[in-house]
């Protein structure tokens with residue numbers, strides 16, 4: 297993996313690193329850890345199987361769509377979910393199946409619904425009962 301240290305990328309300091317076509321750009325003050333390398337390597341695997349460009353297109357579309365949903369849009373992108381979930385599993389890439397990120401498009405079944413959401417659903421049901 298090629299690592300380039302530059303203060304210009306990523307453009308936002310909210311992010312520690314950016315992976316562009318398998319080249320890994322990191323701010324000079326960011327510590328490069330095994331976990332960070334693993335996270336970015338998972339993205340590289342995702343990019344490769346999508347032949348690079350479609351990765352960025354899907355990434356952008358997913359982010360835009362998820363802006364309208366509950367939770368943090370960035371952390372809910374399927375590519376990020378896969379990378380964050382497995383970044384501490386250093387053998388992950390050796391046994392990973394192609395297109396594994398698709399499994400992360402939807403939250404796992406049985407994932408707990410938040411109390412706020414449950415309350416909202418109850419209110420909504422009540423409303424429809426009363427108003428047809």
Ligand SMILES: [Zn+2]
Nearest residue numbers: 335339376379
């Ligand atoms: Zn990431």
